Amino acid sequence: MNDKHASLQHILTEKQAGKSVCFVSGNFNIIHPGHLRFLLFAAEQADMLVVGLYDRHESLSACFDNEERLLALKALTCVDEVLVVNGDRLDVIAQIQPDVIVKGKEFSKADNPEKAIVETYGGRLIFSSGEKLFSSRELLQQQLRQNSQLSQQLQRYHERYDVAQDTLSHFLEKFGNLNVAVLGDIIVDEYQECLAIGMSQEDPTIAVSPLESFRYLGGAGIVAGHAASLGANVTFFSVCGRDEHGEFAQQKLNEYGIEAVLKYDASRPTTHKLRYRAKDKTLLRVNSYRRHDIDAPLINEFVQAFEANAAHYDIVLFADFNFGLLCPALVNRISDICRAKNIPIVADSQTSSQVGDLGKFRDLLLTTPTEVEARQTMQDDSNGLIEVSKDLVEKLNAQNLMVTLGGEGVLIRHMNEDGLLETDNLPAFADSAIDTAGAGDAMFVTCALMLASGASIWQAAFVGSVSSSIQVSVRGNVPIAKQAIYRKLGEL
Known part of the structure; x- marks a missing residue:
């Protein structure tokens, strides 16, 4: 299992060294092209992309355990760090103070509790689902290949x-x-x-x-x-x-x-x-x-x-x-x-x-x-x-x-x-x-x-x-x- 304390320390050390951080969170049950577009966009907003992965106990729709989903995310070259979060998601945000938080476009008119936190330290909250069409197609295909070879992905589909x-x-x-x-x-x-x-x-x-x-x-x-x-x-x-x-x-x-x-x-x-x-x-x-x-x-x-x-x-x-x-x-x-x-x-x-x-x-x-x-x-x-x-x-x-x-x-x-x-x-x-x-x-x-x-x-x-x-x-x-x-x- 991911060592959350060590990951947090690594993020804070990188911030002290001058690197900017973008934070996203979600279930990431089965990584599909929509996720990849979102993550690629988020990675472009800062030097580091940190993903908050919702604990399976709080993700009723998740059919894979934390470790499997965490490894799938870490296999993406655009993702720098993954933290398993549960009820402490907002506390984690407050602790690492990401320069940017990205949420899907569908959340733009919803209640977003992150907004009050980022405003306290001058961060930004951005709503985007990533490149919606084909300008990033080559990069998306590269990420798909790096995330999982075809035979591996098909094996999981067989399972x-x-x-x-x-x-x-x-x-x-x-x-x-x-x-x-x-x-x-x-x-x-x-x-x-x-x-x-x-x-x-x-x-x-x-x-x-x-x-x-x-x-x-x-x-x-x-x-x-x-x-x-x-x-x-x-x-x-x-x-x-x-x-x-x-x-x-x-x-x-x-x-x-x-x-x-x-x-x-x-x-x-x-x-x-x-x-x-x-x-x-x-x-x-x-x-x-x-x-x-x-x-x-x-x-x-x-x-x-x-x-x-x-x-x-x-x-x-x-x-x-x-x-x-x-x-x-x-x-x-x-x-x-x-x-x-x-x-x-x-x-x-x-x-x-x-x-x-x-x-x-x-x-x-x-x-x-x-x-x-x-x-x-x-x-x-x-x-x-x-x-x-x-x-x-x-x-x-x-x-x-x-x-x-x-x-x-x-x-x-x-x-x-x-x-x-x-x-x-x-x-x-x-x-x-x-x-x-x-x-x-x-x-x-x-x-x-x-x-x-x-x-x-x-x-x-x-x-x-x-x-x-x-x-x-x-x-x-x-x-x-x-x-x-x-x-x-x-x-x-």
């Missing part, structure tokens, strides 16, 4: 949850019994590979020479493709234009063995995204699309087609890319049918070059937004990840939420039977990425099928992360093969 290969394989095998409905926008992704020639002599423009091009079914189409490739029986509802890209989408859906309910809309082309790439880097994207909502007659056609077979569906996936199909009117009517028939709903609303709207979905078994999408839905660009994710769970009435964080992995929130919001996280499994497009789709659909097969969110998130790592290792959207998941599970 907390049953993610043995045999157990996960049991759920994967159940995919073949699932009847799945996927609703969402079709996108045709085209990659034009180029040879980089150099800079134009006439103006500062990169000059390239086209080589070969590749087309893939993307958007909600690949979500349906993943589900079918993983063994589920899939019905896909979408809209497209009467054009060559629509014909290509229909061809790929047939190839993937998907029952497609496609409606043609004369007012829009099939959404097409063209990427010009050289040496595995995207130079330019050209998107052709319309974003207006589908009209009332089309909504009625989709509702009638869905309702006719709704009794057979085990789960419904809304894969919204915000190109007009999943307008509020259609989402509300389909959701009403699902609620009446007790069909679980999962939803994802992706934001890239267009504006997303995750807030139109309610009563969800799962949703998997990126951090940008979560913050956009809550209109919250300042609070920490934990606070934003809690608010989003409440807004959407979601049982499970996974905030995907790219290279930082995924933050998992689960509303348990006691109404408590549990938290855990997983690192990114991929060592390097060839093409990150579609990683979130692979995770989303795999997690949904795992939950529909009876897996816990912790098991679903683990297999979903495996699927995501497989997807980013290839160019373009290609359906995930179940055998590839088995192989990857065997390596972890």
